[in-house]
Amino acid sequence: MKKRIVFKQWMAGSLFLAAAAMLCGCGDGSAGRKGGDAADLGDSAGSGESAGNGDQVAQTNKSLKLTIMETDEDMYKVAFDKFRERYPDVDLQVETYPMGEMAQQASKQQTQIMAGEGPDLLLLTSFASDDLYKMMKAGAFAPMDAYIAADESWNGGADYVREALEAGKFDGSQYIFPLDFDSFVMVASEEGLEAVGVSVEDCKDTLSFMQQVASIYDKGVQGRVLGDVAQFGTFPEMLDGQFLDYKNEKINVDGDILRQACEAYSRMYAEDQGETAQGDLAYYGIGYDIARQDAYVYQGVSLTETLGAAGALASEATPTLIPLRDKEGNTLARVHCYGGIRANSENKQNAYNMLRILMDEETQEKFSIGHCPIHKAAINAAVDQIVEDDRAMQNASIPIGQLSDAFVTEYKSCLTDVGRCFFLNNISIQKFTECMEPFYAGEADYDGCLKEFEDYIKIYLSE
Secondary structure (H helix, E strand, O other): OOOOHHHHHHHHHHHHHHHOOOOOOOOOOHHHOOOOOOOHHHHOOOOOOOOOOOOOOOOOOOEEEEEEEHHHHHHHHHHHHHHHHHOOOOEEEEEEEOHHHHHHHHHHHHHHHHOOOOOOEEEEEHHHOOOHHHHHHHOOEOOOHHHHHOOOOOHHHOOEOHHHHHHOEEOOEEOEEEOEEEEOEEEEEHHHHHHOOOOHHHOOOHHHHHHHHHHHHHOOOOOOOOOOOOOOOOHHHHOOOOOEEOOOOEEOOOHHHHHHHHHHHHHOOOHHHHHHHHHHOOOOOOOOOOOOOOOOEEOOOOHHHHHHHHHHHHOOOOEEEEEOEOOOOOEEEEEOEEEEEEOOOOOHHHHHHHHHHHOOHHHHHHHOOOOEEOEHHHHHHHHHHHHHHOOOOOOOOOOOOOOOHHHHHHHHHHHHOOOEEEOOOHHHHHHHHHHHHHHHOOOOOHHHHHHHHHHHHHHHHHO
């Protein structure tokens, strides 16, 4: 079977991160049921007040344990310093590990948490977790509703991107606080797209955008568009609401839409175009080395990368934004970093307090270095700072054009007004790709491949 270079690289990265997943185990799941944590509010508090000074209960425990990767220490330092200053009686224990030990850490934390030990607060990425919704359903995380209700600074979550917060809920309860996210906003050359017959106005949703990108490959335009399988690897989550229905244990996507998307995806699967596109603009790099008139489409991971790509285009062309949407017209985003409180932790209040510090505006600005923060003021401040300081220019030899006020305003709106945000489900996406790969390669029929996945999902969701 033929496999494209880009496809293999995307899958290899996903599989590595999944293998390094810091999964949490749980007992009978009772600690994770909605409302089940209300009685714990007094017993597990440890600092005398919540981060928002809204907690009215006595504290008993005086510690908080968490584990982070060494490369993330600078990002979390502001929050840790604030926590120690605000709660001097709490023993904050931060364990670090090198990036090369991710897989070992996954195994270690799995064993610890299954034994009722390990970190009180899990600070992870969705790429390092297989299926967070299934974990929430099983009771791995403590619900935070009672702590939110006692937090006077919460203000209904008005400071944050609402749909990012919604992504951390299951069955009406808040189990996870997302800390940053990736917005599916593509940057493209207006002139380049026009030259190959792509209409931004016709990119009404993810499906129509995939079909337009596929049509470019059909025309034999090689190396001029990066809208390939690396960008669309998670497309099942981006079509028609949440991909899996956990309650009814089935796929939650319109059958016709899914079929059309798979057909478009298969047209982008040819080995030659994939290699050429990857050579012209590395998926994980900034594409300054391509001709400005090329009809390339780029999705930046960080605000700096996205604005950098737009600035590079603006020097010789007109950059335009293509926000990907689902069938209902919702703009899309995917949670990156998140925090969740271990269900059987004795330091839940301390963990909640740390999460609230990680969500304040100053701390959130640190997350804009890598991804998009969930604090709306931090988003606007970060975008303004990048534009003002020209921080998007990663290479001084590359000319950076002036981005219009209208472009910057539209980009901010794409970030702060997300219509739907979701966690990456590594298990379902990888299995779907595995089952559908023979169809993409032209070696099997669509219905047979899809049935294999549906049979798997019925068992998986019922476990």
